[in-house]
Amino acid sequence: MATRKAAGQAKAPARQTGTPARPRRARDSLSRDIIVAAADRVVEREGLDRLTFQAIGEELGAHPTSIYRHFRDKEELLLALIDSLRHRSYSGGMVATDDWLADLRSQAHLIHDHYMRYPEFALQMALRRPTDFGSMEYSIGALRRGGYDREQAALYARALGQLIRSASSIQAALSALPSEVQDADELTWQMDQRRLDPAEYPEIAWVGEALPGIRDPRAWETALDLLLESIERHAPGA
Structure with missing residues (x-):
């Protein structure tokens, strides 16, 4: 995992609207793991308050509605992300x-x-x-x-x-x-x-x-x- 934004630093500005759109992903190419990894990148780059299905969709080149096939809402996605981060921190440590x-x-x-x-x-x-x-x-x-x-x-x-x-x-x-x-x-x-x-x-x-x-x-x-x-x-x- 890339080094996370140093604690206390100002958050990076949101993605500019003029950024060229990425090619859309194939309809069935998403999974829970892929979405969680994208959410982690969004949080690391832009901060937790900018984590939305729209931002994740832009990160993945997918329509935000496609994320709802895997997570019913942002709260469920956050819990899955927390589980993923804990696994990385604790794996093999205890x-x-x-x-x-x-x-x-x-x-x-x-x-x-x-x-x-x-x-x-x-x-x-x-x-x-x-x-x-x-x-x-x-x-x-x-x-x-x-x-x-x-x-x-x-x-x-x-x-x-x-x-x-x-x-x-x-x-x-x-x-x-x-x-x-x-x-x-x-x-x-x-x-x-x-x-x-x-x-x-x-x-x-x-x-x-x-x-x-x-x-x-x-x-x-x-x-x-x-x-x-x-x-x-x-x-x-x-």
């Missing part, structure tokens, strides 16, 4: 080892990296898909090897997945904003923090410049460390 805790850490990074690779889909990726069963199977297996019983493994796997995805989606959504918006937000936070009244916010004044910025990667890594340390500490075999 392999159980003798270290159950390291497996959970590896899985967390795999999920986080996926969100950061496709930040424009941060909101849509909150929807549960069939591809999530493989991830859940992996989490439960790791916790079971750690000594957790049936109910504990089920609960911890669900909690772990939600916390990792929540943190990742927030970070991804921020990274999808134009870079100038991210920089302005960071600068505003820093300036507002310096103006705070130490009498009203004594603890923030105490940490001062040591408070990491919202985009500081150490925040994610530290949150993951704390989460996994807690899971390890509560493991029956600890």
Whole structure:
């Protein structure tokens, strides 16, 4: 897959109407996989908000109505695209080892990296898909090897997945904003923090410049460390 548009960059302008039309495809030459791949190219080039059946039709040299033979609406197409992107990110990545805790850490990074690779889909990726069963199977297996019983493994796997995805989606959504918006937000936070009244916010004044910025990667890594340390500490075999 081609390198995706860097997070935070301005979106490319829409296709010019004066561009010569491509030759139309044969009527039965489309498939779900071909359409999903075209949708991915449109999103990468022009952004998620410009993903329409018209844009996909132009990308494929096909009439937009032909896409309805494979997808009933844009929502169904989006879910299929998300499944395809997850498969690319996760395929072959979740392999159980003798270290159950390291497996959970590896899985967390795999999920986080996926969100950061496709930040424009941060909101849509909150929807549960069939591809999530493989991830859940992996989490439960790791916790079971750690000594957790049936109910504990089920609960911890669900909690772990939600916390990792929540943190990742927030970070991804921020990274999808134009870079100038991210920089302005960071600068505003820093300036507002310096103006705070130490009498009203004594603890923030105490940490001062040591408070990491919202985009500081150490925040994610530290949150993951704390989460996994807690899971390890509560493991029956600890």
